[in-house]
Amino acid sequence: MSEPSTEEEFTARLRALSSRYWDSHPFHLRLHAGELSKDELRLWAANRWYYQRCIPRKDAAILANCPDQDVRRQWRERIVWHDGERAGEGGAENWLRMAEALGLTREEVLDERHVLPGTRFAVDAYVTFARTRPWVEAVASGLTEMFSRGLMTRRLADMRERYPWIAEEGFTYFTTRLKVIEGEGKSTLDLVVRNCRTREHQDAAVAALAFKCDVLRAILDAVDYYAVGGADRTTGRS
């Protein structure tokens, strides 16, 4: 069996996956350049909703699989952040408000009528991964968040500038997310490094992060196909 990487080498291997992250996806490039129509932005928000909705279930699967009380105490905060302490609060609620600011009704987002098959398959694969893999691999798969801060900061600035018709309340999801993201990314990285001491575990964590990058890109592939081609969502034909 190979020797484990040092902490620095292991961290560098994880960070190197940033090239596979969804910031460079053509759909994100068009979003940032201000090139999306209102319908395309709505399709994006309604599909991302399915990801947002499933994240707390993914995190609950991690809790269920994790025997370490300290880790569980730290991790459960994520579920509270997304679901809120009570109805009408939390990240999921703020995502819905953004969808409304883009012109969608709450009902059409909640009933998932715009969620594309590719989005559903990709997001469901992420939840299944967290349910079925060791908890530390599932935690490692969430490390895409290390890469998300720069992207989200740019997205917020570009959307405010390039889509001035979006009301400021629509951006609360991103402004509040940005406040927690740096701390979460760093503590998640520490957790993965501390708990992956063999080469085998380190390789599994790198593979988990690569898998997650593919989940995210698959969501945008689905949205991009229907947005660019103007394909009919029931037949898939242009």
Ligand SMILES: O=C(O)c1cc(C(=O)O)c2c(n1)C(=O)C(=O)c1cc(C(=O)O)[nH]c1-2
């Ligand atoms: O807007 C983005 O680009 C972006 C990316 C990611 C990510 O990289 O996984 C997350 C989020 N946003 C996000 O808002 C969020 O709550 C989140 C949770 C997770 C996760 O895997 O647990 N990723 C992300």
